[in-house]
Amino acid sequence: MxxxxxxxxxxxxxxxxxxxxxxxxxxxxxxxxxxxxxxxINGKTRGTAYEGTVSAIDETRSVRVQFVSTNAEGMNWSFGPAANQLVMHPGETREMIFTAYNPTDKPMVAQAIPSVSPSKAAAYFHKTECFCFTQQVLQPGERVEMPVRFIVDAALPGEVQRLTLAYTLFDVTERMAASLDLASMQHSN
Incomplete structure (x- = not known):
């Protein structure tokens, strides 16, 4: 017992x-x-739009911003920037277009998670518009262009001459399926 x-x-x-x-x-x-x-730590950028004051453009120096995109495991979309890098002056507002394509035969929901390196530069990288602020729903075979508009603050330390903005794209379809009713979306097309 x-x-x-x-x-x-x-x-x-x-x-x-x-x-x-x-x-x-x-x-x-x-x-x-x-x-x-x-x-x-980890170069995480703020999840909301930049609300700081606009600083003057520092035309005495240039900063190279590189763009990297990866898909998390299980994400089948084609996803990437229009260019691998751009050169800008700190204080300038710039934009980069990322393209996403859903090659599957079902609607999917994705979430992009950004990071900036070196990590000490993350505090000076401000997104004013970004597709990463919301989930992206793409129908089967749909392609979309998604802008990210940003400012590299003129207060960026002088030794930082190169920044990398990296996005990892995650499939959140199952987690969002109940709230988005993806089954009805698929039948409406």
């Missing part, structure tokens, strides 16, 4: 451990975001 009780106790503890690990997995992304914001 005591072996049956100890087995039940072990199974219940293991089940509780599994549930706890599953819950912790869901909490990792918000915890990561809070830590990056608190410590200013």
């Amino acid at each position: 005591s072996e049956g009780i100890s087995t039940k106790r072990l199974v219940s503890r293991l089940a509780l451990l599994v549930v706890g690990m599953f819950g912790f997995g869901f909490l990792l992304v918000p915890i990561y975001d809070v830590m990056c914001d608190a410590f200013g």
Whole structure:
């Protein structure tokens, strides 16, 4: 009898451990975001449009901004910038167009997550318009051009002459399916 009780106790503890690990997995992304914001690490950019004051353009120096795009595992879209890089003066407002194409036979929802390197430059890179602020819904075979408009602040430290804006595109279709009713979207086309 005591072996049956100890087995039940072990199974219940293991089940509780599994549930706890599953819950912790869901909490990792918000915890990561809070830590990056608190410590200013990993080159995470702000999730909202730049609301600072416009600084004068520093025409005495140039900064090279490189653009990198990758797809997370399981994301089948074609995704990338119109150009790999551009040269600009700090304080200038510039724009880059990214193109996304859904080659699948079903509607999909994607979310782009940006980062800037070197990480100390992230505080000086301000997006005023970005496709990364919202999820992107593409129908089967649909192609879309998505702009990112940005300013590299003139207060950028002088030793930083090159920045990289990188986007990773994630498939969030399953997570967003209930709120977007993707099944009805597919039948309406």
